[in-house]
Amino acid sequence: xxxxxxxxxxxxxxxxxxxxxxxxxxxxxxxxxxxxxxxxxxxxxxxxxxxxxxxxxxxxxxxxxxxxxxxxxxxxxxxxxxxxxxxxxxxxxxxxxxxxxxxxxxxxxxxxxxxxxxxxxxxxxxxxxxxxxxxxxxxxxxxxxxxxxxxxxxxxxxxxxxxxxxxxxxxxxxxxxxxxxxxxxxxxxxxxxxxxxxxxxxxxxxxxxxxxxxxxxxxxxxxxxxxxxxxxxxxxxxxxxxxxxxxxxxxxxxxxxxxxxxxxxxxxxxxxxxxxxxxxxxxxxxxxxxxxxxxxxxxxxxxxxxxxxxxxxxxxxxxxxxxxxxxxxxxxxxxxxxxxxxxxxxxxxxxxxxxxxxxxxxxxxxxxxxxxxxxxxxxxxxxxxxxxxxxxxxxxxxxxxxxxxxxxxxxxxxxxxxxxxxxxxxxxxxxxxxxxxxxxxxxxxxxxxxxxxxxxxxxxxxxxxxxxxx
Ligand SMILES: *Cc1c(COP(=O)(O)O)cnc(C)c1O
Numbered sequence: 001x002x003x004x005x006x007x008x009x010x011x012x013x014x015x016x017x018x019x020x021x022x023x024x025x026x027x028x029x030x031x032x033x034x035x036x037x038x039x040x041x042x043x044x045x046x047x048x049x050x051x052x053x054x055x056x057x058x059x060x061x062x063x064x065x066x067x068x069x070x071x072x073x074x075x076x077x078x079x080x081x082x083x084x085x086x087x088x089x090x091x092x093x094x095x096x097x098x099x100x101x102x103x104x105x106x107x108x109x110x111x112x113x114x115x116x117x118x119x120x121x122x123x124x125x126x127x128x129x130x131x132x133x134x135x136x137x138x139x140x141x142x143x144x145x146x147x148x149x150x151x152x153x154x155x156x157x158x159x160x161x162x163x164x165x166x167x168x169x170x171x172x173x174x175x176x177x178x179x180x181x182x183x184x185x186x187x188x189x190x191x192x193x194x195x196x197x198x199x200x201x202x203x204x205x206x207x208x209x210x211x212x213x214x215x216x217x218x219x220x221x222x223x224x225x226x227x228x229x230x231x232x233x234x235x236x237x238x239x240x241x242x243x244x245x246x247x248x249x250x251x252x253x254x255x256x257x258x259x260x261x262x263x264x265x266x267x268x269x270x271x272x273x274x275x276x277x278x279x280x281x282x283x284x285x286x287x288x289x290x291x292x293x294x295x296x297x298x299x300x301x302x303x304x305x306x307x308x309x310x311x312x313x314x315x316x317x318x319x320x321x322x323x324x325x326x327x328x329x330x331x332x333x334x335x336x337x338x339x340x341x342x343x344x345x346x347x348x349x350x351x352x353x354x355x356x357x358x359x360x361x362x363x364x365x366x367x368x369x370x371x372x373x374x375x376x377x378x379x380x381x382x383x384x385x386x387x388x389x390x391x392x393x394x395x396x397x398x399x400x401x402x403x404x405x406x407x408x409x410x411x412x413x414x415x416x417x418x419x420x421x422x423x424x425x426x427x428x429x430x431x432x433x434x435x436x437x438x439x440x441x442x443x444x445x446x447x448x449x450x451x452x453x454x455x456x457x458x459x460x461x462x463x464x465x466x467x468x469x470x
Contacts, residue, residue, distance in 0.1 A: 038073040085433040090446025093398025100297040101355040106339035113335040148315035152327035158293040158306030163195035170223025175208035178228040231263035231399035244287040257290040264400040265294025273361040301356035302340035371409035413443040426465040
C-alpha cells in the first residue's frame with residue numbers, strides 16, 4: 001500500500017482541477033466561486049479519508065472518480081432546492097408535493113405579468129389607482145352567482161379575516177362535530193382564538209340539532225353561526241348534522257350571519273363523474289349562506305389562495321380590515337387564479353384542462369391503457385426486478401373527499417437485488433425525484449398522477465437503479 005503522504009501528493013491541486021476539461025465543461029456558465037468551492041470540498045473530503053485510513057486498509061486514489069464527485073457537487077449546488085418531482089403516489093392533491101397543478105395553457109399569461117409592469121392596481125380607463133381585487137371579483141361572482149368576492153393568500157387567512165371582521169369580541173357557534181384540524185396546524189378553535197371571537201361549541205361529536213344552535217344564541221352576544229366542512233374526515237354511523245339551509249333560516253330569523261368554511265371549493269358538480277360527498281360552492285350559495293370561503297389550490301385546481309364570496313356589505317367590511325393588507329394576494333398568484341377561473345367559463349373545457357379535474361375524472365379504461373403502456377416499457381427494459389399490474393385505488397388528498405375510492409391500475413415492483421426501501425431511496429434521490437408508495441414490501445406506481453411524458457425518465461431511472469448492486 002502506498003504511503004499516506006504519497007497518496008496525498010497525488011490529489012491534484014485546486015487550480016489544476018479548475019482547468020480540467022471535464023470540470024470546465026460541466027461548470028459552463030456557472031460562477032467560478034461555486035466551482036472552486038466544490039473542488040475544495042471534495043479534495044478536502046478525500047484528504048480526510050486518506051488521513052483516517054488504518055494501517056491494514058487498502059487505499060488508492062482514483063482521480064477520475066474524484067472529478068466525477070466534483071462535477072456532481074457542482075451540479076447539486078446549482079440546482080434549485082424547490083424543484084419538480086414525479087408524483088407516482090396516486091394522491092392527486094398531495095399537500096407535501098404542492099397540491100394542485102396549473103394548466104400549462106396559462107403559462108404565458110402568468111409569465112407576462114411576472115416580467116412586465118401590469119394593471120395590478122391601476123385603472124386603465126380612469127388613469128387612477130385601481131384595486132387588485134377587481135381583476136377576479138367579477139369572474140368569481142359570475143361563476144358562483146354571488147354579490148361580491150375577495151381573495152387572500154389561502155383559506156386559513158380567509159377564515160381568520162372573516163371571523164376577525166364579523167365576529168371579533170362576540171360568540172361564534174360551531175358544532176362539536178366540526179372542530180376540524182387540517183394538516184399544518186390549522187385548527188378551528190385556535191383560529192377562532194386568534195380572530196378574537198369566542199368559540200361556543202354546541203351538540204355532540206356525532207349529533208348536533210338545530211335546537212342546539214337555537215338554545216346557544218344570546219341576543220347581542222352571538223356574532224355568527226359557523227359551519228365547517230369536515231374536509232379530511234367523516235363522522236359515520238349514528239349521526240346528525242344540521243343542514244346548511246336550516247342554519248341559514250335560523251340566522252335570518254335572528255339577524256346573525258352564517259359563515260361556511262367549505263374547505264376545498266369544488267366549482268363544478270363532480271357527481272356525474274361518480275364523485276360523491278363533496279358539497280359544491282353552488283350548493284352553499286343556493287342555501288343562501290351569507291359568507292363562504294374555500295381554497296384556490298384544492299378542488300378548484302388553481303394556485304394557493306383563499307376565496308371569500310357572499311354578501312357585498314359584509315365583504316366591504318372585510319376589505320377595510322387591516323388584516324386584508326397582511327393577507328394580500330401576490331400578483332403571480334392573482335394572474336394564475338384569473339387565468340384558471342377563466343377556464344371555468346366553459347365547464348367541459350375546465351374538466352379537460354385543469355389537471356386536478358382531469359386526474360380526478362380520468363376514466364378507468366384510460367388509466368388501464370396508460371398503466372399497460374408503462375408496464376410494457378418496464379418489462380422490456382428493466383432487468384433484476386419483478387414487475388406486475390394490480391388493481392388498486394387513488395386518493396383525492398388535500399383534505400378532500402376522504403372516503404372517495406378512485407379505482408385505478410397500479411404498477412407493482414419488487415427489485416431482486418435490493419430491498420424496496422433501498423429502491424425507494426434511490427428513486428427519491430434521482431435527479432427528478434420519483435415519489436412512490438410502499439405497501440406490503442412492494443413498490444407501487446399509480447399512473448393517475450403521472451404524466452405520460454415522464455414515462456421514459458421513470459423507466460430509465462428504475463432500470464439504472466435495479467441493475468446497480470446494493
Ligand atoms: C383546507 C382547509 C382549510 C385551510 O385552507 P388552506 O388554503 O390550506 O389555508 C381550512 N378549512 C377547511 C375546512 C379546509 O378543508
